[in-house]
Amino acid sequence: MFAGHFGVAAVVKSKAPELPLWSLLVSSQLLDIAFVPFSLAGEESIEPLGDGGYANAMIYAFYTHSFIGALVLSIIAAYLAGVFWGKKSAVITGAVVFSHWILDLIVHRPDMPIFPGNVGDFPLLGFGLWESVSASFLLEFLLISAGSFFYFRHALQSADPERRGKGIAAGCAMTTFLFLSLFINAFM
Template sequence: MFAGHFGLAAAVKAKTPNVPLWALMLSTQLLDVVFVPLLLSGAETLESVAGEGYGGSLIHADYTHSLIGALLLAILAGWGAGKLWRRRGGVAVGSVVFSHWLLDLLVHRADMPLFPGNAGGFPLLGFGLWQVPTLSILLESALVLLGAVLYYRSVMAAAERSHRGWAVAAGGIMGLLLTLALVTDVYG
């Protein structure tokens, strides 16, 4: 779902021009960025599901991908972004960080806890859309298309007539990168 996350960040960029695109792209992947050192330390793990390709892993990210863990990371990131890009920028960044959890809820199998470390042993969450690859790919494609279109429209609207060529190029490059991310997601 990397491409879907990036598509959403591009769509948000269209509505919050004061927040740099790199910050929104990082925000949309912040849960996974924090996941990597925890994975390397063994605190969080990945488990392959035999015979599955697209989304073919159970992700035991009991800290970064818990509901409360994601909310805490979103609040911290939003607070920091608010210092740099004012309240609206902070709300945008915090929302984009938390959107990762919401999108993962749709596609993950039941492997996302409510509390860090799965405290309380509550049932794990996830609607498992990755188990229906066609539907999952359609959802992700819609997010990519939405992000590309909104980003393109925003750069075209912001560009002065003399800079329209650069705006077309920027919009086209964003669309291409989002498409490549989607292809990478689907085909590995």
């Protein structure tokens, strides 16, 4: 669902223009970015189900995608954002990071633990929207559509009349990026 996470970042950018776009895009994907070194170390993995494809995987991200792990990553990101951009930006950044976990909770099969490493062996979390490819694709489409709409509107409203062309270009670039990420996520 990485495209949907980007859609959230685009919506937030339209409401918090003081934050750099790159920081919101990274924040929306921080759990997956942190997954990479854990995966390389053999601590987390992705197991294809069936033929693979869109949402056809069990993700064993017992550290980065645990509830507590996501909270810790959110707090670290919030702290760093606070150092660079202030308290309001810290709260926003932390919320964007944690939004990743919330969206993953909706789409993942039950593969997300509460505690890192699944300490306590509690039931794994995940509502399993991925079981319906069309429903999960629709959710992601709605998220990137909202991101495109709000970002485009913000880009047009914040541009001076003589720089309106730059606002249109920025809106088009973000819309292209979001829909391209959905296409890559769904069909590659």
